[in-house]
Every structure is written in structure tokens, then in C-alpha cells.
Amino acid sequence: MPESHAADAAGHPPADDAFLYERIAAHFEQAIAQQTLGVGARMPSVRDIRRQHHVSHSTALQVLRVLESRGLIEARPRVGYFVSDTALQMPAAREPQQLGPFPMQDHRFEGIGERAAEYLNKARLKGPLKVDLGSAMPAPELFDAKLLNQLAVALLREQPQILVHGPSAPFTHPDFQASMARYALGFGVRLAPMDIAATFGNSEAVNLALDALTQPGDMVAIESPTFYGILQAIEAKKLQALEIPSSPHTGMSIEALELALRTHPNLKAVVVVPHLQMPQGATMPDSHKKRLVALCREYRVALIEDDIYREFVESDEVLKPCKAWDTDGSVIYCSSLSKSYAPGLRLGWMNAGRWQERVQMIKFARSRNLPVWPQLLGARTVGSPSYMRHLVRLRQQLRVQRQAAAQAVARYFPIGTRLSLPAGGLSIWLELPEQISSSRLYDEALAIGIRVAPGDMFSNTGHYDHFLRLSCGMPFTDVVDEAYRSLGRMMHAQLGLPPRA
Numbered sequence: 315m316p317e318s319h320a321a322d323a324a325g326h327p328p329a330d331d332a333f334l335y336e337r338i339a340a341h342f343e344q345a346i347a348q349q350t351l352g353v354g355a356r357m358p359s360v361r362d363i364r365r366q367h368h369v370s371h372s373t374a375l376q377v378l379r380v381l382e383s384r385g386l387i388e389a390r391p392r393v394g395y396f397v398s399d400t401a402l403q404m405p406a407a408r409e410p411q412q413l414g415p416f417p418m419q420d421h422r423f424e425g426i427g428e429r430a431a432e433y434l435n436k437a438r439l440k441g442p443l444k445v446d447l448g449s450a451m452p453a454p455e456l457f458d459a460k461l462l463n464q465l466a467v468a469l470l471r472e473q474p475q476i477l478v479h480g481p482s483a484p485f486t487h488p489d490f491q492a493s494m495a496r497y498a499l500g501f502g503v504r505l506a507p508m509d510i511a512a513t514f515g516n517s518e519a520v521n522l523a524l525d526a527l528t529q530p531g532d533m534v535a536i537e538s539p540t541f542y543g544i545l546q547a548i549e550a551k552k553l554q555a556l557e558i559p560s561s562p563h564t565g566m567s568i569e570a571l572e573l574a575l576r577t578h579p580n581l582k583a584v585v586v587v588p589h590l591q592m593p594q595g596a597t598m599p600d601s602h603k604k605r606l607v608a609l610c611r612e613y614r615v616a617l618i619e620d621d622i623y624r625e626f627v628e629s630d631e632v633l634k635p636c637k638a639w640d641t642d643g644s645v646i647y648c649s650s651l652s653k654s655y656a657p658g659l660r661l662g663w664m665n666a667g668r669w670q671e672r673v674q675m676i677k678f679a680r681s682r683n684l685p686v687w688p689q690l691l692g693a694r695t696v697g698s699p700s701y702m703r704h705l706v707r708l709r710q711q712l713r714v715q716r717q718a719a720a721q722a723v724a725r726y727f728p729i730g731t732r733l734s735l736p737a738g739g740l741s742i743w744l745e746l747p748e749q750i751s752s753s754r755l756y757d758e759a760l761a762i763g764i765r766v767a768p769g770d771m772f773s774n775t776g777h778y779d780h781f782l783r784l785s786c787g788m789p790f791t792d793v794v795d796e797a798y799r800s801l802g803r804m805m806h807a808q809l810g811l812p813p814r815a
């Protein structure tokens with residue numbers, strides 16, 4: 315195995331560690347495939363890997379993360395990593411076959427808005443669903459509604475005038491700004507409180523960033539596939555979305571992005587979801603984040619970072635977003651509590667770097683400020699011990715649900731289905747045999763009350779109809795198991811094969 319690559323002073327691996335961890339991960343992958351490490355075997359710890367392969371702590375950790383994202387190993391909290399029982403049943407998600415950006419003729423810049431809306435509307439018109447595997451949201455019972463209600467009531471008691479006061483400057487409440495600035499410091503991002511804006515979820519933050527940076531006709535580079543909300547925002551602003559191939563393990567291909575930056579002078583911004591990328595579930599290694607920030611700086615292109623899932627990553631260390639490497643304000647950082655803490659608050663926040671004033675001006679012109687009470691609730695809770703305990707519980711529960719979903723896929727779905735089992739988060743992403751159409755599957759499943767998210771919601775290139783995103787936000791009950799079995803039957807029927815179970 316390769317020799318030591320020293321980390322820099324801040325403990326980050328050097329750029330070529332990107333390849334080093336891949337080589338070490340491949341070594342373990344082979345050991346698992348040959349059953350040298352059989353199902354249930356304990357993996358070497360981070361410390362063992364450091365010693366055996368002479369690598370830095372972060373490289374060793376990345377090796378385990380990559381193996382976990384491939385579904386080969388699973389973490390048991392405070393015990394270690396073990397070879398998972400789904401490991402030998404399902405091939406891992408593949409790296410993208412496309413090396414450069416998707417060619418322009420593959421892009422249809424319009425249509426995603428209507429397509430996504432059509433999928434959402436069909437499900438709404440169908441009425442109550444039996445099983446909703448289409449929405450990447452934790453089930454309500456995974457949140458602490460009782461505690462949130464107590465906090466809300468206490469706040470209204472303390473400040474009985476809060477609902478009858480109109481907006482007043484400053485437009486983001488200083489308590490919320492102070493609280494988020496403190497929280498961000500904990501994950502390596504230093505922000506002045508006054509440069510934090512409260513937004514209507516992460517969605518408004520990304521929209522504001524695009525408005526501040528672009529004119530109709532400009533090009534924006536995005537991961538392919540990506541969250542359909544980003545594609546919809548780009549289309550609604552009459553921008554062009556340039557899809558950059560992205561790995562299900564390490565996120566956007568930096569090489570393909572560099573090629574795009576060299577060849578598309580009207581490229582104004584890059585949008586990434588660095589942690590648990592939606593829908594593939596990749597988490598970018600620090601070395602990639604650093605290269606991405608440096609590249610955007612070199613080409614004077616803004617980086618919009620949608621960091622809604624950082625807190626969902628299973629990790630022993632605190633993960634830093636790209637913003638932590640921003641030295642000149644070219645990273646616009648966006649996040650939200652919608653998925654992690656209180657979906658009903660619709661509370662997002664952002665720091666727009668060099669564009670902060672412009673973003674605040676646009677926000678004021680468009681929608682004024684966010685109501686004060688959600689901001690105060692956020693200010694009182696984010697980073698508190700109860701908040702951190704809630705996140706630990708949420709991650710644990712979601713891990714159990716993802717594992718159960720992966721096992722159901724292995725049991726019922728056609729042989730050859732590839733799975734990207736991410737190191738955290740709310741969903742799994744599947745590559746199905748090529749003859750299967752997930753848009754057809756959507757209609758067939760909806761007819762019996764099951765909703766899924768078909769692959770073509772996440773791209774405009776037409777390359778993902780045999781991909782599927784399934785939500786793991788709800789507890790895995792017998793009814794959910796039966797829904798997986800039904801989906802497996804429908805897929806086998808599309809292939810003209812008898813079902814496996």
C-alpha cells in the first residue's frame with residue numbers, strides 16, 4: 315500500500331489523498347469480495363488504517379466513509395465498522411461514465427419545472443398514499459414535537475406582542491444571527507453575525523443567490539443528477555443548467571467542472587450539495603472541497619453551497635463545508651432547519667459572501683423579512699444540548715431505516731440493481747437494469763398508492779430514467795416492506811421476468 319501523505323497544518327489531506335483513499339478502499343473492497351472479511355467481520359479502526367497504511371486521520375476516515383457509501387460496511391455507534399450483510403448481494407453504485415460535462419445537445423433547458431410539478435400533482439390528486447417513498451423528509455414522529463411546542467408556548471408567553479408587531483430593521487433578528495454565527499464557528503466557518511440572513515427555507519436562499527449572481531441566459535453548473543428544486547429554480551430564472559457528472563461516492567467531478575469552466579465563458583455560478591448530495595448521497599472529501607473552492611476562485615465564478623444535509627452525515631469528526639476554505643467571499647453558504655429540526659418553521663439561513671448586500675436588497679424588495687417567532691425559536695435551540703441529542707437520535711433512526719430499505723432492495727429488486735447507500739440521510743438512490751423505466755414505475759406504483767421519485771426528476775439530460783430515489787424517512791414497517799415487494803414485482807414485470815419474492 316502507498317506510503318504516508320502528510321496532512322497540512324489544519325489536518326487536511328493533500329490533494330492526491332483523493333486517489334490514495336480510493337486505492338485503500340479498493341484494497342478493502344477486494345478483501346470483502348473474497349470474503350477475507352466476511353459478513354459481520356469487524357473492520358480495522360481509523361487508527362488501525364492510519365498505522366497499517368501510513369496515512370492521515372482524515373484519509374483513513376474517508377476510506378471507511380467510501381466503503382460505507384458503497385453499502386459494504388455499516389457503522390455501529392461507539393463500536394466501529396462491520397461488513398454489512400447487504401455487501402455481497404448488491405453491486406455498488408457506479409462512477410459516472412461521462413468524463414466531461416454532459417454535451418450541450420443532451421440538455422433541454424426547459425421542462426423540468428413542469429415535469430416535477432406533474433409528478434407532484436399526480437400524487438396529490440391520487441389522494442392519501444399508502445406508502446410515500448417519494449418525499450425525502452423524516453416522518454413527523456422523528457421530531458420532538460412536544461419540546462418544540464413547549465418552546466413556542468414559552469416564547470409567546472414571554473413576548474406576547476410578537477405576533478402584532480410588523481417587520482422592523484434589521485431584517486434578520488440579531489439573536490438568530492448571533493446564534494447561527496456561533497453554531498457555524500463550531501464547524502469551521504467564521505461569519506460576522508450581521509452577515510447572516512434568515513430565509514424561507516434553503517430554497518429561498520439558493521434562489522436569492524442565483525438572483526444576485528445571474529442574468530437570464532447565463533449558465534450555472536450543477537451536479538448531475540441533482541435536487542429537482544435547484545433545476546426548477548434555474549429554469550424559472552431562464553438560466554441554462556450545465557450538468558456536471560457526479561460520483562455517487564465523492565460528488566461533483568472536479569475535472570469535468572474544470573473543463574466546463576475553460577469552455578463556457580458565460581458560466582456564472584456552480585451549485586453543489588457537498589454533504590449527502592441529493593439524490594446520490596455522496597459526501598465530498600475535504601480535498602475535493604478545497605480544490606473546488608480554489609477552482610471557482612481561479613475562474614472568478616461564485617460557488618453556491620447548499621448544505622442542508624451536513625448534520626445528517628454519520629461521522630466521528632465535525633464536517634466542514636466548502637465555505638470553511640473560502641478566503642475571498644466567493645462561496646455563498648445556504649442551509650436550513652427544514653429537514654433536521656422543525657420542518658414547520660421553514661427556517662433557512664445564508665451568508666452570501668461578497669454578494670451579501672445585494673442578496674439583502676433583493677430579499678427586502680421581494681418578501682421583506684421572515685417572521686420573528688421562528689427566528690427566535692431557532693436562536694434558542696440551534697446548538698443547544700437538546701438540539702444535539704435530537705440530531706444523534708435522528709441519525710440513529712435513519713440509519714436503521716436505510717439499512718432496512720437496502721435489505722428490502724436486495725430481497726425484492728431485480729438482480730443487477732446497483733445501490734448507493736450513503737453515510738447518512740433520508741434516501742437511497744438506485745440504478746436499475748437499463749430496460750426498466752422509473753417514470754413508468756411511478757405511474758404503476760401510484761395506481762396502488764405508493765409514491766416513488768423517478769430518476770428523470772433529477773436531471774434534464776434524459777440519462778436517468780432507469781434510476782430511482784426511495785425515501786427512508788419513515789419507520790420500516792410491514793406495510794413499507796410490502797411496498798418494496800410490490801415495486802420489485804413491477805420491475806420484474808417490466809423485464810418480463812418472474813418476481814424473486
Ligand SMILES: Cc1ncc(COP(=O)(O)O)c(C=O)c1O
Pocket residue numbers: 450514515516517518541543587592620622650651652653661662
Ligand atoms: C438538496 C436540497 N436542498 C434544498 C431542499 C429544500 O430545502 P427547504 O425545505 O429548506 O427549502 C431540499 C429538499 O428536498 C434538498 O434536498
